[in-house]
Amino acid sequence: MKGKFNLFNLVTLMIILSIFIISGAIFLTLLGFGLFGLSRLLIYFHLGSFTYNKGFYDNLVYYGSYIILGYFVIYCVEYLMDWLRKKLYPNPYLEGFTFHLIAYSIIMTMFFFVIHIHYQYIRIDYWVxxxxxxxxxxxxxxFYPDSEDLNQNKRH
Structure with a gap:
């Protein structure tokens, strides 16, 4: 039956793709509203200012790149810290609260000095x-604690 057109498989694929597309669009919409609300709160309480105001797409690229680059830095630091925790397993600095404090400190320092200082139109205080x-x-x-890899084959 290779090469035969199967309508059932096509319909199933379209349903699954539509679920992923709709849920992704809902997530991005809620993320956008959340970030818009956060920026309005920061402006209202005089904790930050966002002075870049060009066209819609220019704003989208400017503020979106700030968020994407920030996420990239955070992801890279978390990946590096998890890698170090696996490689240096019995190290007491890479366990428990100390691990999270070190990871947070590195994330904050990297985000501020690699990303934030290069965006001159976004002014948010360091403590904020x-x-x-x-x-x-x-x-x-x-919501996403360290979990066991369920796909890993276990040897007894």
Whole structure:
């Protein structure tokens, strides 16, 4: 039956793709509203200012690149810290609260000095960035804790 057109498989594929596309669009919409709300709160309480105001797509690229690059730095630091924890396993600095404190400190330092200082139209105080990233890090640890790899073959 190779090469035969199967309508059932095509319909199933389209349903699965539509579920992924719709859920991804909902996630991106909620993320956009959340970031818009956060920026409005920072402006209202005079904790930050966002003075880059060009066209819609220019703003999207400018502020979007800030978020994407920040996520990239955070992901790289977390990956490096997990790699170090696996390579240097019995190290007491890479366990428990100390591990999270070191990871958060490196994330905050890297984000501020690699990403934030290069965006001159985004002015957010350092301590506000510390609170925002700490809240995001805590939420990540609560909702996505270290879990066991379920695809790994176990040998008894």
């Amino acid at each position: 960035l510390m609170l925002i990233i700490a809240l995001l890090y805590i939420c990540k640890e609560i």
